[in-house]
Amino acid sequence: MELLEARGRARTAKRYTVPGPNPGPALPWDRFSAWLECICVVTFDLELGQAIELVYPHDVRLTEKEKTSICYLSFPDSYSGCLGDTQFSFRIRQTVGNKLSMNGDEEKYNRDAPVVLQRDRAHYYGFVYFRQVKDCTVKRGYFQKSLVLISRLPFVNLFHSLLQLVAPEYFEKLEPCLEAVCNEVDQWPAPVPGKTLSLPVMGVVIQVRIPSKKDKLGTSPLKQSNQENLLPAPLVIPTVHELDLFGCFQSILIHIQILWELMLLGEPVIVMAASPKISSDLVLALTSCIEPLRYCCDYRPYFTIHDTEFKEYTTRTQAPPNVILGVTNPFFIKTFQHWPHVIRIGDVRMSGDLPKQIKAKKLMKLKTLDTKPGIYTSYKTFLHKDKAFIKRLLKGIQRKRPPEVQSVIVRRHLLELTQSFIIPLERYVASLMPLQRTITAWKNPPQIHPFIKEDFMKTLEYAGPQLTSVQKGDWEGLYRRFFKSPNFDGWFRMRYQEMCKKLEILHLEVLCEADLLMWVREKSEVEVVDLVLKLREKLIKARVHQLSVRADLLEKLELYLETVISSLPDDLQVMLHQH
Template sequence: MDMRIPQMDLILPWDRLRDWVHCMAVVTFDLELGQTLEMLFPPHVKLTESERSNICYLSFPDSNSGCMGDTQFHFRIRHAPSKLDLVECQQFSKAYNSKCPPALQVDQNSILGYVYFRQVKDPTLRRGYFQKSVVIMSKFPFLNLFTQMLDILAPEFFDKGPNVISSACKDIYVWPIPTPGQILSLPFLGTNLQITIPTINCLSNGSPVTSSQMNTQVTSFGSKISTIIPSVYQADLFQALRPVLSHVHLLWELVLTAEPIVVMAPLPDTCANTVHALLSMIFPLRYCADYRPYFTIHDSDFKEYTMKTNPPPPVILGVTNPFFAKTLQHWPHIIRMGETCGVNIGKLKKASNFKLLDSQPGVYTGYKPFLQKDKGLLKKIVMGMQSQRPVEVQTVILRKHLHELTESFMIPLERYLASLMPLQKNICPCKSAPLPRPFNPEEFLATLDTSGPQLTTGIKGDWSGLYKKFFRSINFSEWYNMRYREAAEKLQALHLEIMSDSDIQSWISGRDEVEAVDLILRLREQIAQTNLPVKTDVREKLRTHVDSIIKTLPDDLQSVLHCD
């Protein structure tokens, strides 16, 4: 098979790919070099040596995994974008992130790799096996979309060679920009993929395409096969967490408070899917700590995450190599996934009793949950298994429960945050825009008796204790910083709107030149801020005010300010 990069790479404007895909790669096994990067698309994409090494090692299962046939999994690595890439990506991601749920926002400092690995016996090769991976690197956490793309792309590549990847990239080049809330039709190697990215105001866990919308899209693509992807990101919670479902509420608390967790599984797809399911448990809240769906001893961050001199950092690791059973036995929370597909209804195992290599599936921790289990949910899930209820329905039940639990936890926080906003009548156009009052944990906890989670959920327990633990986590600090920034921007926009409707001429009358110039500079700076949710007519009114104020100043000052 000819593995040279097709010449079309030189003329195709590849940069448009970055709207969806950072790059595509083919990783193969070399007897002398080990895992090597055989091809990279586009060929001029810039990767650091660390990124290249991580992609190579993370695109293959560990040697002890024994994956035969085709296996799909995903990983996540740190990413160092160039200055030029950072400027361009920030402009795009800012617009995208403002419209989608926090859990689906892109992170400029990390990148996800979606892998299709094939290992089959081949007596014509010196090693006796054909081993190769096709990898899509992207900043988007769209597991279901990229899994479907690899289902189409990888088998074609293994059969026909690198021209298939070039054709795939050419298709992606004409895709519309990722826009939350819109039905997007994505032509891909003879198939029309239909997706909807949920918006930030989406109340459910997904935005499935309706049948009427689906029919409209299919007819426009004629003879192409149409594949509907109801959710680009939703995890199969029931299948992924099946062995540990009896501890689902404890796991929810661990993820919510960003506790260090290691998932040990025999295969990379099992550990990656389990990590993805854990992150999905607290949707729509974003998991803000680090997470690695698949992690190996060759990862550039291996030493950082396995050193025993410091407590484990807030991260979720998915591993398959038995070496980690010893290396990470000091971690406080270990989830061991096995081959069994039944529900583990046993008790929690103490972390101190963790056996190194022959441990049974289960959750090993000394953590004492703050909340009680919802026995009704667990009973419903078990009865569903006994009646052979479809796994898709089981997942919907589980997802709906966890979504409502997270919402019940966050609603009091959102309500309290709203109370920190100043009243509109107290916003004065003559003064600077006000800011929300600081968050006071004790003041918030005092509101729980009258407006706590008990109003929306029947789960009992020490909610106050759980909130206190949550306040110490990165999930809270990142959520609060984001919400505070949004509130401050809204106040600033409201302040500008009030200023645009006020009588600036009356206010400026009798003021000295310093105050007038200060107001001009302040208004100009605020008008130029594109991140503020300010209407166009408001900005125009403010520009008119600026021009009016300038005219009241001496000629020399007018000349200086007009030059600015």
């Protein structure tokens, strides 16, 4: 405990220290916070109800609002009746004013990671291991406790695997076990996209590969490594985040087209399930349907009536917000009757050797006390159902095809569908970039051309999704609807920022190759000083944001700058060196 508290004090000191140009070695908890924000223990108190018993590190800056949310979301709803051990996930907003700016390593991670795996600036992910067992020594008759990992990284598989190792041991040995685990996580190497990492904890080495933005889409996950002689054999996590899509969608396979379109368009959806595990897995599976596109709307894998956003999401005075909510309490059936899409899912039932598929029904048929599974919506898909794909999956079940292979088939189908949709948009956006020959050293970079929706629609005739997809239907109508969604807004904003950065890099490269000394000979001192200040600003920006400009070009530009400054009068030289 003393060691944890000492590390906590060092971490607090770091948070309020302005970093110098040459940061020293990593301080205690630096490596820990690269993976986890904190670990919480939530217990049931007879007087208080759910309460946080412990938080590591002790200095972590959780607000009271965040702590309250973690408390309520760390226990299954009383209607779930979860006995034994259960695992699930949640996601909460960070309180405004409690957001920490990212350091250089975190910024670099976000630049190199796929958009769907970037560190979240505005939300925390919670990964829960809940245990409820009979215990006659407790007044209530039950031991009820949750171990919760809080992170900004959506590594659902990795963190649930970590909990499976740590939680059972913790429930037996309590605090000393948790202290040891925290110390081990604080020794882990930082998550680096594209690298396979070995993460030791509790006598086991977890082996994971962090995906990179440069990875070829649809490549196979990590296999058992024979390169390292790790003893004992490592626990290989094939993928840090990809869920078993086939398992999640077993009873709604015939509706995958509806689900994909609802996710693409950011429609408001309620997922009602018997347990927080089923609800949270399905919500996360749904948001991953449109990868490699980032799902830009809000989503809550598990949501309760105690949530701080409950009133915001249940008001009937305005249209439902663009959010997916995973719920288990039957109370929500009545509360969300005005929502346009409700997925009511139960345990998978078999019809012969095939999973029974739930039906799509009109929303008006959803009764308050109805417990029948179904997709309650009036939504009509723009594209036709891919019957050959569904037939292939159902045949795979009959032929006892392994579930992991079925899951790969589902993921590949959705990936191809999303790529067919997004390639025409990517092609059109690339045409908005100014030609390289229009970028000159002595003028500001040219502007990116505006995105004109009608101009894009004209390109569909000769460069539309029909080039890569056999799927028929109203692609044009789907694009028009997509333009009104937060997913289009988020995607285009990201692409626009990337293009602006590319223009900056190209402009900087042109400047590095230009003959600055020849140019300044004919210019006034004011113009030369102005040029020096602008170039210095660009150099700082290139280094701070780590723009991918060749190091030798940047050094060349720095030498030019020094030569230009030395040609100026002494007083100006002093002034520029002080800046």
